Structure formats: C-alpha cells, structure tokens
Amino acid sequence: MMNAWPQTLNILEKTVNPGLFQVWIKPLDAEAADGRLTLFAPNAFVASWVRDRLLETIAEAATQAMGERPAIDIAVRPRAMQSAPCPEQAPGARPGGNGKGAPGGNGNGGAPGRAPAPEQLGLPSLVPQGLNTLSWRFGFDDFVVGPCNELAYVAAKGMTRGGLDFDQMFLNSAPGLGKTHLLQSIGRTMAQASNRSNVRIAYLTAEEFATQLILAIRSREMERFKNRFRDNVDVLLLEDIHFLQGKERTQDELLETLKALQSRGCKVVLSSSFLPRELKDVDDHLASRLCSGFLATIDRPCYDTRRRILESKARQHQVALPADVSDCLAEHLTDDVRQLESCLQSLVLKARLLGEAITMDMVAQVLRNYTATDTGRVSFQRIMEHICRSFGIEPTALASKSRRRDIVLARNTAFYLARMHTDMPLKQIGSQFNRRHSTVLKGITNVERELRLQTPLGRQIDSVVGRIKTP
Missing domain, CATH: 1.10.1750.10 (DnaA protein, C-terminal DNA-binding domain)
Structure with a gap:
C-alpha cells in the first residue's frame, strides 16, 4: 500500500490535463491503508475544489493502482505536514500565514493571547511551464501539411524563426484538426532553439488561466500572478480562448497581460474553435486585441491529406499499412484527425491481438464503428x-x-x-x-x-x- 499514491500519481499524470495535474493534484499528499485513501490538500479551497471536480477521476486511477476501488477522504493537510517551507515562500514565513512569526510567539506574529490572524489560502504552483517541466507531445516534424492547413503551418513555423511582421497569431479550427499540435510544435521548437537555461514559455488553456487567476485573487497574491504572466513570460501559448466568454474579470486580466507582453515584444499564440467575430460576451477591447495579429484557419483535411496522415500515424505505430487499406480509410473517415487516429489504433490493436495481418475484411469490420454505410456529411x-x-x-x-x-x-x-x-x-x-x-x-x-x-x-x-x- 506504500506505493499506492505514487502509482496513482503516475497514472493521473498520463491521463489528466497537464494543467489540472500541476495545479490541483500534484500539491496533494496521501496515505493509503485498509482499502482507504486519505488525501491531504494544502488548504480548504483546494480540498473543496478537488472533492467537487476530481474525486471520480482520482478514484479511477487509484483503483488501477490498488487493484480495488478505495474509499477516499479529502482533508486539509495538518500543520505538522506543513513545516517544510514552500519553495516560493520567503525564509521564516509560515505556510498560509503572514510571514511575521516571532520566536517564542504563538505563530501568528503577535503577542500571546491575540486572536489568530485569518489564514490565507496557499496558492498552488503558477510558474509557467517551460522546457524543464513540459513534455511536448508534438512537433513540426510529425505534422502532415496539406491545402487545409498549409497557411497555419507556415505561419506557426515562422513564429519560431522570427523576422515576421507579427508577434501574435490566432489559430481557428473545428476540434481535432491540429490546433494543439501546432501550439505544442511552436513551444517545443522555441524551447529547443533557446540557449537559455530557463525557457520562459507558458502553455495552458484559457480555463487554466482563469482558475489560476481565481486562486491568486482568493489567496491575495495578484501581484505574484501578474509578475509571472506579464514579466516572466517570453512566449504565451493559450488554448480555447472561447472559454472566457462572459468572464469579465478574467478578460480584463488577459487584456492587460497581452498588452504587457506586446510592449515587451513577446510572442503570443491563441487558439479557439470559433473565430473572434463569433465570440459573444467578450470585451470590445479584448476582441480587438484578438484580431490584431495574424488569423489562420485550419479546414478539414482533403482525401490526399487524410491518406498521408494515416501513413504517418502508421509509421509511428511501426505498422506497414497496405495502400488499399489507407485509401479505404481515407475515403470513409472524413471528420477530423482524431477520428483517423482512433480508427487506425483500433485496427492495429485488433491485428496484433489476433496475430493477423491487416486485411480489407478487418478494415470493414473496424469501420463499422466509425462510419455509416453512406459516406456523405451527417445531416x-x-x-x-x-x-x-x-x-x-x-x-x-x-x-x-x-x-x-x-x-x-x-x-x-x-x-x-x-x-x-x-x-x-x-x-x-x-x-x-x-x-x-x-x-x-x-x-x-x-x-x-x-x-x-x-x-x-x-x-x-x-x-x-x-x-x-x-x-
């Protein structure tokens, strides 16, 4: 049982959104005993957030690690477990306190008998993720270029080389067509090309940005938040901008962040499933700022591009894909790249489990789970x-x-x-x-x-x- 939580963490790190893992799960401690997993959060706010939103996800990962579904309790970490200073805390400061504790005092920075100062909520790590903490899953080398995405690809690659007339780009496409792939490719290339020991790249979703802002407000650490994103970032990669619709406070902060980054000549890449003009409940100044850079739209891949994507994915799976198989899959799978990859994975796994070569009969069986008998668009x-x-x-x-x-x-x-x-x-x-x-x-x-x-x-x-x- 001693290894139950480390194994659970390992599973969660591979399956949960990196931002969620870094902010909410990594700060947790845990004890496992007698089929029960007790989680210790740094403060009541984090405990409540994890309990409301991540409990089921953690339970599923713990079940895999422990072999049975444990009962899970979430509590605030006892003070005895908080004795070690936080890496970003000033020497001598008490975790969650005001940093004014005095020898012989009561730990509240005041005279004995004085009422304890209100405990501030500790702020999980907000450090923008760079080369040393981010594992980039995608790069330009494995991005298949076609008429549907060529402009976006060239612009993204140009962002990493400099010499362009713009430092901000807005990527738009339907889900599953390559926005995340291009954003990560930009981050990976800039991280590898930099000769700095600490690459200052922030890559996160708009929801994660909003969550970290809320944490900063509640923990009264707005200055630290502003310093991180306005002064300690050279490249901001922000996904799913449409999440900020109707969130006035977050929009104001993002607008000021974009202004600060632009004044310093930093690079900003934003992505959304919607064009800026389609967004509603967005501040006019922010909407104008979103449109100020280069706008690139990714369309659905054509037949030839789909076929080459399949061949590229097959090479990654170390599988020889017969030409008639790739042609058939490219003809029937027309929605997005994720659909292509999912179908190919199912096909490869089925062939390996059965110990058989990939045949057209096998393709027909797998395709039944992905397509209709007609190949037209869904009405x-x-x-x-x-x-x-x-x-x-x-x-x-x-x-x-x-x-x-x-x-x-x-x-x-x-x-x-x-x-x-x-x-x-x-x-x-x-x-x-x-x-x-x-x-x-x-x-x-x-x-x-x-x-x-x-x-x-x-x-x-x-x-x-x-x-x-x-x-």
Whole structure:
C-alpha cells in the first residue's frame, strides 16, 4: 500500500490535463491503508475544489493502482505536514500565514493571547511551464501539411524563426484538426532553439488561466500572478480562448497581460474553435486585441491529406499499412484527425491481438464503428434523431424551455454535433432550438471542456458523438 499514491500519481499524470495535474493534484499528499485513501490538500479551497471536480477521476486511477476501488477522504493537510517551507515562500514565513512569526510567539506574529490572524489560502504552483517541466507531445516534424492547413503551418513555423511582421497569431479550427499540435510544435521548437537555461514559455488553456487567476485573487497574491504572466513570460501559448466568454474579470486580466507582453515584444499564440467575430460576451477591447495579429484557419483535411496522415500515424505505430487499406480509410473517415487516429489504433490493436495481418475484411469490420454505410456529411435531421435516440427524449424537448439536466446535456451535444458535421452558422443552429447564438456557443464550449478533461460526463458525451455515423 506504500506505493499506492505514487502509482496513482503516475497514472493521473498520463491521463489528466497537464494543467489540472500541476495545479490541483500534484500539491496533494496521501496515505493509503485498509482499502482507504486519505488525501491531504494544502488548504480548504483546494480540498473543496478537488472533492467537487476530481474525486471520480482520482478514484479511477487509484483503483488501477490498488487493484480495488478505495474509499477516499479529502482533508486539509495538518500543520505538522506543513513545516517544510514552500519553495516560493520567503525564509521564516509560515505556510498560509503572514510571514511575521516571532520566536517564542504563538505563530501568528503577535503577542500571546491575540486572536489568530485569518489564514490565507496557499496558492498552488503558477510558474509557467517551460522546457524543464513540459513534455511536448508534438512537433513540426510529425505534422502532415496539406491545402487545409498549409497557411497555419507556415505561419506557426515562422513564429519560431522570427523576422515576421507579427508577434501574435490566432489559430481557428473545428476540434481535432491540429490546433494543439501546432501550439505544442511552436513551444517545443522555441524551447529547443533557446540557449537559455530557463525557457520562459507558458502553455495552458484559457480555463487554466482563469482558475489560476481565481486562486491568486482568493489567496491575495495578484501581484505574484501578474509578475509571472506579464514579466516572466517570453512566449504565451493559450488554448480555447472561447472559454472566457462572459468572464469579465478574467478578460480584463488577459487584456492587460497581452498588452504587457506586446510592449515587451513577446510572442503570443491563441487558439479557439470559433473565430473572434463569433465570440459573444467578450470585451470590445479584448476582441480587438484578438484580431490584431495574424488569423489562420485550419479546414478539414482533403482525401490526399487524410491518406498521408494515416501513413504517418502508421509509421509511428511501426505498422506497414497496405495502400488499399489507407485509401479505404481515407475515403470513409472524413471528420477530423482524431477520428483517423482512433480508427487506425483500433485496427492495429485488433491485428496484433489476433496475430493477423491487416486485411480489407478487418478494415470493414473496424469501420463499422466509425462510419455509416453512406459516406456523405451527417445531416441536421440525422443529428436530431441520433440525439433523441441516445438520450431517450422527444424532439420537442430539445426546443423547449426545459432546464432539466439531461435535456440541457442533450441539447448541448446536439449543438456540438451540428457545429462539427454541418455548415450551419451558430445563429441558424440556435434557431432550430429556439435559442440565441450565445447560448449555442456556451453549450459547445461546455461540451468541449468535458471532452478535453475526459470526465465521466465527457466520456458519456464522447460515446454519443462517436456513434453518430454508426448505422
């Protein structure tokens, strides 16, 4: 049982969003005994946040590590466990206190008998991740270039070389078409090319930026937050900007951060599933700033690009993919790169488990899980039928005023599928459900968040989304 928590941490580090792991899970301590896992958080706020949002995820990882599902308790770390000073804490400062403790005193920096000072919430690590802490998964070398993404690729690569007339770029595409790949490629190339021992690259999602801002406000450490992102970053890579819609305080802070970085000549790359003009509830000044750099859109890959992506992924899996197999897969899998990779992985795994070569019969069997018998785009009517069947609701419920949780989830998933599989603008999608453009955008953002974090709800949505083309 002594190794239960280290093994659980190892599993979580590989499966959870890096930002979530760094901010919320890594600061935890744990004790495992008698089928029970007790987690110790640095303060009550972190304990509450983990309990509300990450408990199920941690339980699943702990089950893998311990061989059985443990009962999990979350508590605030006892003071005896907090005696070692935090790396970023001034010498002599008490964790969570005011740093004024005096020898012989009561630990509150005042005379004996005085009421304890209100305990400040400790702030998890906010240090922008650089070469020494980030494991870059993607690079330019394994990015397959085609007509759909050539401009974005050239611009991204140009950002790493300098000499361009812009230091800010906005990447836009539907999910699964390569935004994250290009952002990580920029970060990796700049980190490797730098001759500095500490590369100052911040790579995170807009949600993580907002979360860290909230932590800074609650722990009264805004100056430290501003110093990190405005003065100690040379490259800011920020994903999923659309998450900030309606979050005025975070938008204000991001705007000031972008201004500070621009004044220092730093590079900024932003990404979103939506164009800047499609965003709602965004401050006019921030919207203008988002449009001030170079805008690059990534479209769905054409047949030839899909085929070359499959061949590239096959090489990574060390598999020889017959030409007729890659042609067949490229013809039928038209949605996004993730779909191509998922289908190929399933095909390769099935062949290895069976100890057989990849054949067209095997391809036909695997494709049934990814495509319909027809290869055309999915119609809006088909999406509606699929959603109603999957969630067990009537079509009228989707367009009703109901705010029941299951209906809202079904409606948001329909928004997401309509955006992914049709050319309908957001306003037209909303009109089908008697909803406003901003409601559609917010619903899609919520679905993307659950999918990205791979929450239990996200896995449920992913199952529904994956079956849309199944006969």
